[in-house]
Amino acid sequence: MVDQLPKELSDEEVAKRVQGGEIEIFGVLVERYEQKLKRYGRKYLARQEDVQDIVQDIFLSTYQNIKGFNTNQRFSPWIYRIAHNAFVNALRKNERSYVLTNFDTIISGLAYNDPSESEREQIEIRKLIDEGLANLPPKYREVLVLHYLEELGYKDIADILQIPLGTVGVRLKRAKEQLKANLAKHKL
Amino acid sequence: MTTPETQSTKTNIKDRILEEIRCGDVSMRPKLFFTLKVAVLGVLTFGMLLASILIINFIIFGVRTDSHHMLLGFGSRGLQSFLYFFPWTLLVVDLVLVVILVKLLCRFRFVYKRPVIYSLVGLLSVIVVLGFTLDRETQFNYQLAARTHSWPEPINTFRRIVRQPPLLGNGICLCTIVAINGNILEVADARSGTTTLTIVLPLNNPYATTSNLQLGDLVYIAGEEDEDGIEAFGVQLMSR
Numbered sequence: 417m418v419d420q421l422p423k424e425l426s427d428e429e430v431a432k433r434v435q436g437g438e439i440e441i442f443g444v445l446v447e448r449y450e451q452k453l454k455r456y457g458r459k460y461l462a463r464q465e466d467v468q469d470i471v472q473d474i475f476l477s478t479y480q481n482i483k484g485f486n487t488n489q490r491f492s493p494w495i496y497r498i499a500h501n502a503f504v505n506a507l508r509k510n511e512r513s514y515v516l517t518n519f520d521t522i523i524s525g526l527a528y529n530d531p532s533e534s535e536r537e538q539i540e541i542r543k544l545i546d547e548g549l550a551n552l553p554p555k556y557r558e559v560l561v562l563h564y565l566e567e568l569g570y571k572d573i574a575d576i577l578q579i580p581l582g583t584v585g586v587r588l589k590r591a592k593e594q595l596k597a598n599l600a601k602h603k604l
Numbered sequence: 605m606t607t608p609e610t611q612s613t614k615t616n617i618k619d620r621i622l623e624e625i626r627c628g629d630v631s632m633r634p635k636l637f638f639t640l641k642v643a644v645l646g647v648l649t650f651g652m653l654l655a656s657i658l659i660i661n662f663i664i665f666g667v668r669t670d671s672h673h674m675l676l677g678f679g680s681r682g683l684q685s686f687l688y689f690f691p692w693t694l695l696v697v698d699l700v701l702v703v704i705l706v707k708l709l710c711r712f713r714f715v716y717k718r719p720v721i722y723s724l725v726g727l728l729s730v731i732v733v734l735g736f737t738l739d740r741e742t743q744f745n746y747q748l749a750a751r752t753h754s755w756p757e758p759i760n761t762f763r764r765i766v767r768q769p770p771l772l773g774n775g776i777c778l779c780t781i782v783a784i785n786g787n788i789l790e791v792a793d794a795r796s797g798t799t800t801l802t803i804v805l806p807l808n809n810p811y812a813t814t815s816n817l818q819l820g821d822l823v824y825i826a827g828e829e830d831e832d833g834i835e836a837f838g839v840q841l842m843s844r
Contacts, residue, residue, distance in 0.1 A: 435632075439625050446618045468617070475621050484638035517758050578716040 427491035434482050442482075445495075446475050452566060453499050459549055459561040460503050472504055474499045493575040496562070500576050507554055548599045554589035563588055612672030645708065653731070655728050655758070659698040660735030662762045663691055665745045671778060674824045678811045685826055689726030689776070692763060702727055766833070775829040779800065779844065781821045784814055789839075802831065811838040818844065 427445065434442045453474055457467040477498050485494050543561050552560070562568045562576065570584045577584070624630045635795065653828050667673050667690070675686035706723050709715040738744050778792035789803040803825055805812045819822065821844045827836035 440622065443618050443622050443627065444619055450617055465613050472617055472621065475617070476624065479621070479625060480633055481638075483632050483635045484641075569644055574717060575713070578710060580717055582719065 428487045428489075431482060431485055431491050432487045434479070435485070435505075436489070442479055442591070444454060445478070446503055456496070456561055456566060456603055457503055458548075458559055459545070459565060460554065461545070462592075466506055471499075472501050474502050477502070493572045496566075496568070496572070497578070500558070521558075523541040545595065547593050551598045552591060552594055556587060556594060559584060559587045559596070560591045611639060639802065645711070649705060649708050652708070656698050656701045656705065656731050657734045657738065659694050659701070659762055660731050661738040661745065661815050663694050663698075664736055664739045666691060668739065669823045671840075672776075673842045674842075675826055675838065677840060678826055681837045682811065682826060685776070698731075702731065702792065739771075775827050775834060776827050779803075779823060779825060781817060781819055781823060784817060787814060789814065789817070789823075791825070803827070803839070804833060804835050805839065806837070812836045813839070814842060820844070 421562045422575060425444075427448065430441055430444050434445070450471065453471045454467055457470055461467060461470075474495070478495055479499070485491065545564055549557050549560065558577070562573045563570075568576070570581055573579045621630075670685055670689070672689045672802075675682040677687070678685070685697040704725065705727060706720060709723060709727075711784050714807070777791070777793055779793050781789055782792050782800065783790035787805040787807060789805065791803055793801050805814060812827075815841070821841055822839075824840045825833040825834055825836050825840050826838040829835075
């Protein structure tokens with residue numbers, strides 16, 4: 417039944433059919449998001465061994481809660497939100513120092529997409545992320561991964577992390593600065 | 605490129621999940637669950653908002669009916685006394701409620717999309733305005749005072765905290781003038797009804813003067829109290 421699905425069926429349409437009781441079609445969502453969520457988890461968490469189990473739990477949680485998904489909204493930020501919560505919980509277990517309060521959401525800057533950032537710079541930052549992500553605090557790690565590796569926009573990231581748009585911009589800017597500073601220090 | 609190993613893991617995770625779903629180990633939560641969740645959150649938020657408005661209303665009512673706001677007109681010593689008598693406990697409880705409220709509301713897009721400070725300031729403004737309106741534009745507090753025992757316990761506790769009259773000996777009194785001798789007043793203390801206090805006013809203090817006072821005036825007095833009476837630093841005519 418799943419094989420007969422047109423490939424262009426959107427995530428939201430698939431989710432709607434799962435809500436309607438077509439449980440087999442849920443496999444399509446698993447196929448579409450498994451690698452993305454694993455990559456997100458591997459970059460976000462310092463410990464790699466837990467990712468496989470956490471991703472499985474994310475899909476199970478997605479299935480359990482799928483009737484709470486509004487199919488008029490985009491599916492991608494919704495599943496990434498579930499993943500974010502799961503990875504944050506894992507971080508809390510592993511890193512006692514993980515700080516819950518995000519003071520940068522109290523007063524945030526203006527939201528902006530950096531227009532001066534060329535495609536070449538984006539490729540460069542992706543390379544830097546691969547090299548120096550582990551040394552960054554989780555909140556900076558996460559925005560870099562979502563924006564540069566998962567290629568999500570500011571609005572989607574704001575929905576996933578449930579933070580103001582301006583805070584997304586501020587975190588990305590600080591994350592890039594810290595990433596460059598860390599790498600420069602290590603190369604010296 | 606997908607390696608056979610990753611292809612195998614890929615199949616495994618998908619198959620494992622579908623197997624768990626088919627077996628019934630995992631099932632979809634019904635739509636009603638999510639509707640109820642939102643409803644519970646809404647009721648909780650509304651209840652906390654209401655409690656927060658009531659607390660602010662009691663604070664305003666308490667300060668107003670005890671006339672402690674008069675202290676603000678008695679210079680720096682009056683300000684110190686005002687801060688001393690202010691029901692800080694209730695204000696702290698209210699601020700904690702507001703912070704929890706903002707945390708609850710941050711689940712909604714229209715709230716988390718904006719900086720938290722906007723929500724905090726907005727919510728506080730709404731609560732203060734509604735609390736003020738409840739005190740000044742309705743008979744709610746007077747009706748509450750008349751029917752103390754019929755209200756649930758938290759409300760009575762809040763009321764008790766703000767409605768405690770200043771204790772004898774703390775330098776505050778709402779008294780009726782029975783005699784004026786130069787800079788010395790004899791007053792009947794409204795707290796006990798029968799006690800007569802001697803109030804000594806300083807000679808050169810604009811906040812404590814007998815020039816506009818008459819016998820029978822109800823006055824609010826603030827000062828330092830000892831066995832002989834009160835050495836006042838502020839006197840304010842309440843009613844004639």
